[in-house]
Amino acid sequence: MGAVTQFYCCYLLQSVEHRQSFYIGSSPNPPRRLRQHNGELVRGGAYRTKRKGSRPWEMIMIVYGFPNKIVALQFEHAWQHGYKTRFIKENNRLINKKNSGSAGRNIHYKLALVRQLMNHTFFKFMNLGIQFFNSETAAIFEQNKFKIELDPCYKEFEKIQLSENSLSLSDYNLKQLTIDDLSDISDANKDLVTTFYDASIELDKVRMERYTERMMDGSIRCPICHDEFNYISEDPDLKPFVVLCTNEDCNYISHMSCLCRKFIKEEYGEGNETNILIPRGGKCPHCDILLEWTILTRYSLMLKEISSK
Template structure:
């Protein structure tokens, strides 16, 4: 990294780049897996509301409308989301799932599995894989039947308890929404659910960013690490914040990462495998704030820190221009 260049100049986390599962409302056993930074717009493309975009398989006669039933998100980069998409689409041959664990009917070209139980099982297996389990991925579910299949877990594949489930099956149309053109493009398409989900993710990150900026201003734009007590240079380093509004703790990136990695009780994935391997993880999944003692998830902490850095740099640039 060149001198005078901060980490956020080189790393950009997508706000909502995820991998989705569509289900045809006319042919219940027909599914489609794709990826997008905008699930609301993408669903409109697949259903033909927006003429540009979509995919050949979802344009075929007799399959529309499609409903987005599940969304996997929280990826640190577009590349990691695309890797997950490809692995899920090709579960019968992906290197991310051991051959003995893949769920398919034994035929070569069985994609992500031939049944919804198999498709969700392969998704679970990817969430447990070494390539994806440390990324802080989350799952949003928009369909009651899909949620029931997920909970049933026919093949008994356990996922780590730190994979957060965002259950959105109650985000249904109200009487007021029936007259909302934005909510009802195609009968049956769950546009309102997806729109509400997208807006809630954006609002949550915006609120967290605003709280962290307020903490920075309270300290007159200077921060010291709550672990090593050294002052953090915001122009060169990335300041990471406790995500709780009433906690003013700030940390140096490396200090807090190492502190989280040392918390064995919260890093279940380090137990059995690390006994058999000398390779230790360098990125934590979650850990306690040393001041308020509450749990912070590393994915959320880093995303917020990058958003705050970008906002502060943008504000400073605007002030210089004036």
């Protein structure tokens, strides 16, 4: 079942030694990608030959929660090409082609771009999260030099976080980093990224196990429309898309379409829902916790995939 779990993120690397060097990429497995960027590192020697290059890289942050690889690639491309991306209106662009070289290398600009992209309607419904692994980067994001206010929905979902034990390179003399310093920083960063990624994958696994077990109950009635569905039946008509509450103590399950309509009504008000196809989320009708629509639908697709095998 592990194969169906999905994790797509975009990441920002910063060279530990050359703090003006950055790299933007995307990956379904950031710890593995980080190891690839840094090559096979052996303590006490590997960096010597690369001393003039940008290695080791520190993964200072990731933007995660993309529903698929294509969307992650779109975000990556827009982040890399902020001076021309169609996701930012021309007169809102912070830099243009002329100064994209120097200004574009600036960390304040790169973080402002993330704010701009996350505010775009296309990315906003995905409930993206940001995980910072470096506390200085998080502080720069907070400082928000370009004054791009994030949509309030991001406050609601609380997915912009700084990792526990995050790194701070102010503890080091960056002008005279030793080989040991480089190894220490790189190892500590790798641990932070791995911890975050493993926790996400584990959460997916545990939820999918609980959901699969629930579906084994057989006949279940949707609490909204009262129709029956049954994932252990042979009849494909009895296997519509369903959504389950993410709270492990809550048993809520309903049609995806029924809860979708309910959430849209709650979010936009009765009568205003006609043009809106996807809600951002809403409160579980049973336990009241905030449910993120993109997460519900992701599990829904996985369940459906398993049930049709």
